[in-house]
Amino acid sequence: MTPFDIVVTRQGARFMGRTFPCSIGRGGIVPARAKREGDGATPDGTHRIVGMLYHPARLTPPADWALPTAPSGGWSDDSADPDYNLMVRLPHGHSHERLQRPDPLYDLILITDWNWPQAEPGRGSAIFLHTWRRPRFPTAGCVAFARADLLWIARRIKHRTRLIIRR
Template sequence: MSDLTVFPTHLQFMHRRVPRSVGKGGITDHKVEGDGATPRGTHRIVGMFYRPDRITPPAPWAVPIGPRDLWSDASGQADYNHHVRAPYPYSHEKLRRADPLYDLVLVTDWNWPDAEAGKGSAIFIHRWRKPGHPTEGCIGLRPADLRWIAERVTPASRLIVR
């Protein structure tokens, strides 16, 4: 099993060190929805999404993102912190974005599958906006590093945030 480990200055995967960004709220032991923090702990990789109109599938188990694909951040709803489809009347994030941020996304099991209201949603590994620019709680990587990892990661891999 190959784990992704977040250190104070980088992420390490398969003996390769890559630069990374974490949440603007830093790393926390007490994650709550909207705090912008990255939750400390060991999180399984439970999914992978990609934009088929922009990139080729990085792995056989990657799921294409379509125009109706969303992620619920509606705390208190039954589908909170789950993949949902439009039309969806509650608070959500679009997975198919105009920018390339979610062209390739690894999904972690933070507060999933049995989400607890208010504990945070959508802790992904995705491309960063620019070097060192913080995320809303996710792990951000250079696009080339993200692709390299996505081609090698498996559903048995874990994200370890120290």
């Protein structure tokens, strides 16, 4: 482990000497081998942060490598889609999530390498770090933070930052 790793447990997250409250999936933290699409669980293990997206109408870029989302941006969560667990352009003929939402959940997204880039169908998609709905409210499997905390983290992560999820 390095100081640049984000370590998440059921109790919260640690990063650069600070502790942050966070939310995990409604299904709890499960062994990575047991993770399935739609189970609401957060997979344990070490995951690289492979991208950062932000809503350009709501935020300035938190890092020089962050990319803006577009109204046509989506993320496939359909196991039958050849683009499963990849960013897609909307409209899209398979089930997907919109990356620009009316609520602030995806105003800032840190993308992990969970089941990416060669996704195994049904193993789970889109394990993101994003803004929570409200404190400790469970996610669909992602890790969520208060907006101010997520921004603080996003401004300090490095290309070598990993998300380490422990049961």
